[in-house]
Amino acid sequence: MITIVLFSMILIYAVSIALLIYGFTKVNSFEYLGLKPKNKFSIIVPFRNEAENLPKLLDSLSKLNYPNDLFEVILVDDDSSDGFEVQSLKFKVSILKNIRVSNSPKKDAILTAMQTIKTDWIITTDADCVVNENWLLTLDNYIQLHDVSMLAGAVTYDCENSFLHHFQQLDLASLQGATIGSFGLKKGFMCNGANFAYTKSLFQELNGFDGNDTIASGDDVFLLQKAISRFPVKVHYLKSENNIIITKPLNDWKSLFYQRVRWASKTGSYQSRFGIGLGLVVFGGNLCWVLVPIAIGIGFSGLIPLQNMFLLSLLKFAVDSILIYKANHFLTKTRMRHLILSSLLYPFFSVSVALYSLFGKYEWKGRRF
Numbered sequence: 001m002i003t004i005v006l007f008s009m010i011l012i013y014a015v016s017i018a019l020l021i022y023g024f025t026k027v028n029s030f031e032y033l034g035l036k037p038k039n040k041f042s043i044i045v046p047f048r049n050e051a052e053n054l055p056k057l058l059d060s061l062s063k064l065n066y067p068n069d070l071f072e073v074i075l076v077d078d079d080s081s082d083g084f085e086v087q088s089l090k091f092k093v094s095i096l097k098n099i100r101v102s103n104s105p106k107k108d109a110i111l112t113a114m115q116t117i118k119t120d121w122i123i124t125t126d127a128d129c130v131v132n133e134n135w136l137l138t139l140d141n142y143i144q145l146h147d148v149s150m151l152a153g154a155v156t157y158d159c160e161n162s163f164l165h166h167f168q169q170l171d172l173a174s175l176q177g178a179t180i181g182s183f184g185l186k187k188g189f190m191c192n193g194a195n196f197a198y199t200k201s202l203f204q205e206l207n208g209f210d211g212n213d214t215i216a217s218g219d220d221v222f223l224l225q226k227a228i229s230r231f232p233v234k235v236h237y238l239k240s241e242n243n244i245i246i247t248k249p250l251n252d253w254k255s256l257f258y259q260r261v262r263w264a265s266k267t268g269s270y271q272s273r274f275g276i277g278l279g280l281v282v283f284g285g286n287l288c289w290v291l292v293p294i295a296i297g298i299g300f301s302g303l304i305p306l307q308n309m310f311l312l313s314l315l316k317f318a319v320d321s322i323l324i325y326k327a328n329h330f331l332t333k334t335r336m337r338h339l340i341l342s343s344l345l346y347p348f349f350s351v352s353v354a355l356y357s358l359f360g361k362y363e364w365k366g367r368r369f
Contacts (some may be wrong), residue, residue: 010312013285016278017319023184024326030240033134035141040119041071041197046098046109048077048365050127051084053248057129062089066136074116075127076109078365080243105365106193107209109220114208124219126194126247130158132241139197142238149202149234150227152179153195154186156331157249166337168249168256170324171346174334175228177327182274183237188228189275191237193220195245202227202234217364218266225271244331257353262364264357271314283354285316289347317343 043061046053054075061073072092077084079098086093098105099112110124125131132138139151154176159165169355179190186301203223211223250256267279292309320343328336361368 006292006312007308008354009288010316013288014283014315014319016281017323018182018321019185020040020178021319021323021326023181023187024323026091026184027180027237027239028144030138030238031242032141032145033137033242035144036219037067037070037137037140039070039121039140039143041121041123041136041139042113042117042119043071043073043123043125044110044113045073045125045127046078046106047080047084047127048105049080049082049083051080053128054084055087056084056126057125058089058093060130060133061091063133064131064136065133066140068092070251072134074113076113078105078109102209103214103369104209104217104219105367106217110219114200114203120199121197122200122203123195123197124193125196125245128248129155129194130246132242132244132246135245138240138242139238142236142240145235146236148236149231150198150224151196151236151238152183152191152224152228153197153238154180154244154331155192155194155247156244158246159249163338164251164253164256166247167342167345169332170328170336170342171192171260172340173324173328173331175321176331178278180237180239180327180330181323182278186232186278187272187274188235188237189221189225189270189272189278190219191224192245193245194247196220196224197337198223198227202231206230212266212269215266215269218269221266221275222272225275229271239330241330257349257356258362258364260353261357261360261362262348262369264353265362265369266341267357284352286347286350286354288312289316290351 045057068091075093075095076098077095086095096112096116098109098168100108102108133275142151156168157165157172159169182190206223206226209219209223212218224235250259266278270276292312321339
């Protein structure tokens with residue numbers, strides 16, 4: 001009986017990941033940059049104590065292959081104490097104080113910036129990011145060639161030579177693979193707020209963050225899911241090497257755990273049934289991996305033949321590796337490192353995050369939620 005249950009769960013998991021792999025291949029790459037820049041963008045960057053990172057972001061923005069008069073940067077300070085000041089730049093930069101009205105500092109920051117924005121296209125990114133020189137040009141050309149009101153884009157890590165960093169990269173690659181794959185299946189439910197663009201008119205038509213402003217995170221996925229539920233043909237994934245944002249991995253396991261808990265804590269509030277269902281399937285697949293050695297350790301090895309355990313492990317590892325490989329190849333063009341060790345550790349990490357997110361508190365930017 002136990003073997004049948006485990007096989008069933010892993011089989012459902014494998015089929016689900018295989019569908020995401022298929023969906024990933026259905027999203028075409030877009031690298032065309034031949035049109036004259038036309039669209040004006042307002043780039044919103046919420047931040048809190050990012051004096052070390054913001055100069056790097058602003059420097060990368062200063063190198064954009066895009067007219068300076070066609071974009072502005074709005075930095076929204078969420079009660080920083082490190083005294084960051086903007087130096088003279090060729091493009092327009094303004095700093096606003098975050099106006100807190102909800103339980104979500106980041107949503108409040110975006111709403112604060114919205115009050116000053118005159119352009120129709122808005123982009124959100126994070127203070128610890130660096131952008132590609134053709135980032136805005138790619139967005140602009142795609143918008144000119146497609147009838148679109150919201151665009152999700154890719155994010156990757158700038159990894160050093162450590163297991164922790166490469167563990168995060170493989171984890172992020174799996175998330176990016178699932179994101180792109182879901183769009184390829186026309187079931188998009190997830191995106192990353194560090195590379196997210198939408199029109200102000202769409203934001204207003206969706207009533208912004210109404211309905212989920214009590215949840216600390218989710219300024220990206222909840223808005224995406226609202227948009228897809230009402231205007232699915234207007235929401236696209238921009239799969240382009242020129243549109244990949246680079247961010248920094250975390251440097252300790254505690255911070256990584258809390259970050260993933262923050263991400264996981266919003267899953268139960270998804271509007272997307274596909275997203276909720278996939279989350280449950282992924283949790284079930286990882287839980288199987290955790291339960292098998294526990295069952296063997298407490299004396300139930302006779303109920304789970306070793307060859308069955310091997311086949312289960314091999315099946316899960318195979319589909320996971322294919323999706324991660326495809327996503328990682330798109331994101332970094334570098335070989336995957338520590339894949340086997342990460343695959344052994346990740347189910348325990350993932351299950352712990354999922355369970356803790358149901359009951360526990362987490363820290364974010366020096367605050368507890």
